[in-house]
Amino acid sequence: MPPGFRLHNTRSRKLEEFTPLQPGKIGLYVCGMTVYDRAHVGHARAMVVFDTFVRYLRHRGWEVTFVRNFTDVDDKIIRKAAEEGIEASALAEREIQAFHRDVDAMGLARPDIEPRVTTSIDQIVALIATIIERGHAYAADGNVWFDVKSFESYGQLSGQKVDELRSADPDAGKRESADFALWKAAKPGEPAWDSPWGQGRPGWHIECSAMAGTELGATIDIHGGGLDLVFPHHENEVAQSEAGHGCRYVNYWMHNGLLTMAAGVKMGKSLGNVVNIEDVLKTFPAETLRLYYLQNHYRSPLPWNDEALPEALGMLSRLYEARDIAETMRGEETPEKIAEALGADAIKVLQLGRAFEEQLYTALDEDFNTSKALANLLSLARAVNRLGSHKKAKRRAGPLVAPALAAFELVGRTMGLMTTPTQDFLEEVKDKRLASMGVSRAEVERLVADREAQREAKAWAEADKIRDELLAMSIIVMDGPQGSRWKVRLEAADAQA
Ligand SMILES: [Zn+2]
Structure with missing residues (x-):
């Protein structure tokens, strides 16, 4: 059996010891995208959280089946397709492909199963029929409504009182305002499927109940899913699945907090404050987003502002720098002997490096606290960077930084960070940051070479002038024994470094 862990369960609002249905196995269902537009950084948070969660569980020996659906028919898809003058199915297909490109570009593993609504209609119709048979739903004028009052524990997940609720679905034939649609009668020109209640299409909530049941039992x-899905979506999933199957639907509910804009505003298409993943990845390496999300506890609300990614990139760069420094260290002595010779910084690197793996497991096994794990990682990287400035470190500290290098490798495997060779990462940062500033790389390299030439001619004033010119373009030149190297200033991050 893999080692145990605890999770905050939204239903009990408590930390609970995780007990699997089958030893060593985990079935995980996460609500996916409604595919009518590009995925944005709000969606990316849930994508990164659950990708990392799955990655970590597998590293610990769990056999995980990860299912995430696509909602490929719904009002928004139909409306947008009509605006563009194409079929809803063509629009959905195009957006699914774009979503897959985003997933791949972010370095996320695709789920094991990605069911779609339009290919799950038979299962959906069968589940609705069972719910009606068991007396929890009724048909009226081609619609099928879930009878909320017939399901006693309705409201338990989200803590709502039925009498105070009304569903967003139109009233056509409903008995109670809280009743919600399982099946919607066809409207002219909309995609529709046959059913015992006439032509129509599924309501939003029923699809997840049917797909989760089909794939995972x-x-x-x-x-899992975003906190904004607790009500009504997940509350309704519970009602449908438990009414249909007569047993508990979900053992552990895991919800990630939302990205918030200034003054607690949520990010959303309808609010016009959306930043697409595609656009972010043109100007930042994908791990920047990953670090930004994982640095925060998955349940916390996460404020989004212009400084968020430059700061995360600064942090990520320090991690890569630390690895770069550690990789070039050499030496033959025992770590203890080197630590004794090099003093406090070296002792710290050795201690933090050796403690890291255990601390990572402790943090992630306690409600998947990536924030804590990353705080430990950053302390370790800072210590390595400090040790790097010690003049004997490069020649002697190799064996001492071995645990730190193992820690960096473990972070790659479990959290998907530091997975690129350092040089590739630094080049990617240069290309993307220059692109975002509209500066040409050839121009920068020409100026750096000019400055080198002036330095060789001992024309110091000229060389300094070019350095200032580069600095005004946010390019920092660093002179070393092998000549000059340059990097792009990462605003906030470099200012404080
Ligand atoms: Zn769902």
Whole structure:
């Protein structure tokens, strides 16, 4: 059996010891995208959180089946397709492909199963029929409504009182305002499928109940999604699945907090404050986003502002620098002997490096606290960077930084950070940051070479002038024994470094 862990369960609002349905196995269902537009950085948070969660569980020996659906038919898709003058199915297909490109570009593993609504209609219709048979839903004028009052524990997940609720679905034939649609009668010109209640299409909530049940069984281990889905979406999933299957739907509910804009505003298409993943990845390496999300506890609300990614990139760069420094260190002595010779910084690197793996497991096994794990990682990287300035470190500290290098490798495997060779990463940062500033790389390299030439001619004033010119373009030149290197200033990060 893999080692245990604890999770905050939204239903109990408590930390709970995780017990799987089957030893060593975890079935995880996460609500996916409604594919009518590009994925934005709000979606990316859930994508990164659950990708990392799965990555970590697998590293610990769990056999995980990860299911994430696509909602490929719904009002928004139909409306947008009509605006563009194309079929809803063509629009959905195009957006699914764009989503896959984003997932791949972010370095996320694709889920094991990605069911779609339009290919799950039979299962959806069958589940609705069972819910009606069991007396929890009724048909009226081609619609099928879930009878909320028939399901006693309705509201338990989200803590709502039925009497105070109304669903967003139109009233056509509803008995109670809280009742919600399982099946919607076809409207002219909209995609529709046959059913015992006439032509129509599924309501939003029923699709996840049907797909989760089909892929993972009537009861699933962990159901995830953004906190904004708790009500009504997940509350309704519980009602449908439990009414249909007669057993508990989900053992552990895991919800990630939302990205917030200034003054607590949520990011959303309808709010016009959206930053697409595609656009972010043109100007930042993908791990920047990953670090930004994982630096925060997955349940916390996360403020988004213009400084968020430059700061995360500064931090990420320090991690890569630390690895670069550690990799070039050599030596033959025992770590203890080197630590004794080099003093406090060296002792710290050795201690933090050796403690890291255990601390990572402790942090992630306690409600997946990536924030804590990354704080430890940054302390370790800072210590390595400090040790790097010690003049004997390069020649002697190799054996001492071995645990730190192992820690960096472990972070790659479990959290998907520091997975690129350092030089590739630094080049990617240069290209993307220059692109975002509209500066040409050839121009920078010409200026750096000019400055080299002036220095060789001992024309110091000229050389300094070019350095200032580069600095005004946010290019920092560093002179070393092998000549000059340059990097792009990462605003906030470099200012404080
Ligand atoms: Zn869902």
